[in-house]
Amino acid sequence: GEGSDVPSAESYVTRLVHVENVDPNEVAQVLGRVKGEQGDIVVFAPQNALIITDLGSNINRMMKILREIDQPGLVEKVLDL
Secondary structure (H helix, E strand, O other), rough: OOOOOOOOOOOOOEEEEEEOOHHHHHHHHHOOOOOOOOOOEEEEHHHHHEEEEEEEEHHHHHHHHHHOOOOOOOHHHHHHH
C-alpha cells in the first residue's frame, strides 16, 4: 500500500503512489532519471498516480524526491523565479 514501508533489500517492488500537487507526467520524467536500469514508471492519469517498479532501495530514494517536489505552491514558486 501507499503508506507501507518499502523493503530496502535489493529485490523488485511495485508501488502505487498518488501525486497531490504536481503533474504526474512531470514527476515521472524527474523520477525516470533516477530509476534503475530495469525500473519502470507508469503514469495513471485518472487517479493522478504513478505505478513504480524498481529495486526497493531505488523506490525509497524516489519517494524522498517525491516528498520534496510534491508540495503545494511549488509550481507557482518556480514560475515566479
